Amino acid sequence: MALRSILLTVAGALALATVPGVPAAADGCPGLARAHVPGAEHQERSCLADLTTAGTVPAGRTVPGDFAGLTAAGTVNPTGVPGIQVDGYFPDTSTGNTHHGWNHDSQFVLRLPERWNGGLVITGAPGVRRQYANDRAISDFVLAKGYAFAATDKGNTGVTFHRDGRTPGDAVVEWNRRVTQLTVAAKAATLLRYGSLPRRTYVTGLSNGGYLARWQLENVPWLYDGGLDWEGTLFRAEGPNLLTYLPTALRAYPRFAAGDPTARDELIAAGFSPGSEPLWAFHHQVYWDLTQRIYREEFDPDWDGDLEAGIPFCASGTPNCDADYDYSTRPQARAAMAKVQLTGRIGKPMITLHGTLDTLLPRETDSDVYDRLIAARGRSHLHRYLVVEGGNHVDGLYDLLPSVTRPILPCYRDAFGALEAWVDRGVAPAPDRTLPRPAGDVVNTC
Secondary structure (H helix, E strand, O other), rough: OOOOHHHHHHHHHHOOOOOOOOOOOOOOOOOOOOOOOOOEEEEEEEEEOOOOHHHHHHHHOOOHHHOOOOOOOOOOOOOOEEEEEEEOOOOOOOOOOOHHHEEEOOOEEEEEOOOOEEEEEEEOOOOOOOOOHHHHHHHHHHHHHHOOOEEEEOOOOOOHHHOOOOOOOHHHHHHHHHHHHHHHHHHHHHHHHHHOOOOOEEEEOOOHHHHHHHHHHHHHHHHHOOEEOOOOOOOOOOOOOOHHHHHHHHHHHHHHHHHHHHHHHHHHHHEEEEEOOOHHHHHHHHHHHHHEEEEEEEOHHHHHHOOOOOOOOOOOOOOOHHOOOHHHHHHHHHOOOOOOOOOOOOOOOOEEEOOOOOOOOOHHOHHHHHHHHHOOOOOOEEEEEEEEEEOOOHHHHHHHHOOOEEEOOOHHHHHHHHHHHHHHHOOOOHHHHEOOOOOOOOOOOO
C-alpha cells in the first residue's frame, strides 16, 4: 500500500464520528455505532458476549475448520471477553475465499474488546488458511489481555492460491500488502471505536504468518512496536527455502520407508533434525508433496509445462515430477522469490520461536539462517531467538505423538509477555537459548 493511501485511510477515519446506517449502541455493546473499518468494501458488525472461540463458535462468527489442528486438544484458553466483531473484505478481484458466502478474497476479522488495554495485535493466516486460523492460538489469548485483534486471509487462499496475480510471486507479494492494509485500517478503527489510536501495535503469526511478521518489521517497521515470529517461513532468492530442500524429502522418503539407510542420511543432510523421523510419514503424506507443488507453481509455473502444480506423489524419474525439481538451475524462480525475500533488516524488537522437530520448516534451513541474517545486518540487539525442544510445526501433532513432540503455544504466550516487557518497560529478554521440555503439563506450560 502506498504511503499516500495510508495517509488517506487515516485521514478518512479522523473525519468520521459515527458510521451512517449503523444502529445505536445496543445494551452491553458500547461503541457499536462507531465500529467501522475504513477502506473496506463490505463489513458486518456483531455485538458479542464473548469474542473468544468459546463465544464465536456457537455464535457462528468463526470457522473452526480454519484453525483445526493448530493447537493441542488439551489447550486451556481464556473466555468471557465481550465486545464487537467486524467481519468484512477489502476490494479485490480474486474469489477463492468462500466464507460467509461472499466468494471474495481479502477477507478480515477485527475484534474490539469492551475493556481495551490500548493495544492492537495484527496477524495473517498461516499456510494457505483463512482469516480465522489464529483464533484459538492467538486471538483468544490477546483478547483476554485486553488487546484489539485483527487478522487477514492474505488476499488469496487454498491450494490454488498461486492462480492469483499476473506474474510468478505476485500472490505472495499480495500477502504482505494485505497485512499492511489491515494494520492501517485497524489502527483507524480503534480510533473510531475508542477515541484514540493504539498505544502499542504488535505483529505476529505462525508459519506464513511468522513470515508476514518478519516482512512487516523489515519493510514498514514504523507501523509496529514489535513482533513475535512463530516459525516463520524463510523465503530467500539464493536459498535456502522450501524449494531447495523439499524435493530431497520427496525423493528420499519413499526409499527411507522401504528401509534404505542412506535415505535417512539424505534427509538429515537436507536439514531435517535427527529425532524427527517419527514425523516423516505424516509430513510426506500431508505437507511435503502438496507444499512443494503449490509453492513451486507460485514461483516457477513454467517448470512443468501446461500442468498445474505438477503430479501428486509422483516417483522420481517421472516426467515433470517435483521430486526432481532443481531450484539451483531455475533463475526465473529465483527472480520471483526475490520479490518477497527476507533480508534480516528488522526495525523493531522481535522474538522468534522455532521447534527442534519442525518437519515442514526445519530450523536449520529457516530460523537459524534468519537469525544469522539479522546478525549480518547489525540488528541482533533487536532480536531474540528461542529454540523450543521437541516443538513441531503444528501443535496438533502432539495429540498423535505425545512422547515425541511438544506444543509451542505455551512458550509463545510466555514470549509475548517478554515482548511486552521489552517494549513497554525496556526490559530486554534473556539471550538466545533453548527451552527444555518441562515436567508436568506440557500442553499449557513452557
